Amino acid sequence: MEQLAPHEKLFVDTAFTEDDENHGQIGCVECHGGNSDDPNWKTAHKGVVKDPTFPDPSKACGDCHENITENNQHNLHVNLAAIKKTVGMRSNPAKGVCERVDEGRQNHCSSCHSSCGQCHVSRPESVQGGLLEGHVFKKNPPMQEVCTACHGSRIGKEYLGKNKGIPADVHKRKYFKCSKCHTGDEMHGDNNDCANRYEVGNGPKCLDCHEDIYDEKAPNAKQHRLHKDLLSCQVCHSMPYKNCYSCHVAKDPQGNAFFETKESNMNFMIGLNPLRSQKRPEKFVTVRHVPVDKNTFDFYTKNGLSNFDQIPTWKLTTPHNINRQTPQNKKCENCHGNADFFLIEKDVRPEELNANKNVIVPLSLLPKKIAD
C-alpha cells in the first residue's frame, strides 16, 4: 500500500467538521487536547494526544459507545492476547530470561495493535498511519487501507489473488469486503478473555451462509456429507498459502526496533486439528507455519524460548483464498492413498518435530486408497 505524504496524513476535510451527525460537532480539543486558540502550531500542540482511543477509549468513545468500549481490554486487536500467550508458553521461565523475552515481545510484536481510531478514523500506526478520508469516521473500515494493510502477506495477498499463479478468493471475486464476514461484533470482541481469534464467540462460520450444503439435494451433497466433521472446509477449498519459517527481532544502534523474516514459501498442508473442539470438531485441518524459531529473541537473551516445544509451529489456519475447485479436490486419489498434501514427519524440521507431534499426520492415519 502506498504511503500518504506527510501533509496528507494530517489533512482534515471540512466534510468532517461540518457533519454534525458523524462526530463533526465535537471540538478537536475534546478528544485530542492541545490549545485550539493558539495560532502557533508548536505551542498549540502541547499535550496533544494523537490517538485518544488507545490504550483506553472510554473517555473519547465510551460516553456514546459504552457497549463497545467495555470490551476493549478483551479485544484481540488491542491486547494481542494470542501473541502474548504463545510467546509466554514458549518462553524460558528462568528469572531474568523471561523478562528479556517479554521486553522483546513488547518492543516488536506488540507494536502491531490497533484501536478504535486506528480502524475507524486513520490507518493503523503500524503501517505509518494517516487519516482516512480527512478524519471522516468510517463505520466500516476500508479493507485495503485498514484490514489488509496489517494482515497483508498472509491474508491480503491471498484474498486479493496477488500470489503468482494463485487465483483470488471466490468471495473477493463476488466483491465481498472483510466486514461482510467479519462483523463489528467479532472485531470488538465478546468480552471474554480469548487466547486466539478462533475462540471469539461471534466469529464467522462458512455455514452461516452455506447452510444447505449437507441437504440431500444440495450440489455435491454426497462429498460434503461424507467428509462432514472430518475435514475443515479449507482442506478441500483453499489454495496454497504463505508459510514463514523464522522471524528474528533486534534493535539498530539508534535503538530502532526491526525484524527480519528469512525463509518463506507458498505451500498447502493438511495436519491434525490442534484445536479440536465442539465448535471445530474436524479431525483434519489446514495448517500454516508461523514466523518463529528457537532463536527469535536471541538479540535479547540466549535460550529465550527454551519451552519451544510446548505448542506447534504449524498452526491451525483458515486461508483466505477459497475456491470451488482446487488442486486437491479435483480427484479422490489426490488425498486418498497420497501423502503429498499432508503434513507428515518428513515435512517438519528435525528441531521442530517434538513441537508439532500433535499436528503431524501419522502414516497410519492417511486416508486409504479407494478401491477401483
Place this chain on the structure above:
Amino acid sequence: MKSYKFLVGIVSVFVGSFLLFFGNQPAQAAESESQCVICHTSPKKLIKITREIAKSNEGKSATESKSKGEG
C-alpha cells in the same frame, strides 16, 4: 386592538432578528477561531508545517524501519 397587533408584530420582528443575528454568532466565532480547523483543513499550511518539521529533523537518526521480509 389594531395597535395591539401592531405592537406584537413589531416585538416579533425584533425578537426574530435578535435571535437570527446573535444566535449564530457563537458557532461562527468558535469555528473561525479554531486554529486546529484553520490549519488542518488547509493543505498549503500543512505542507509548510510538515516541511518545517522535516527540516528540523534533518541530521537526526533515521527512524525508517530496517525490517526485512514479509511481516
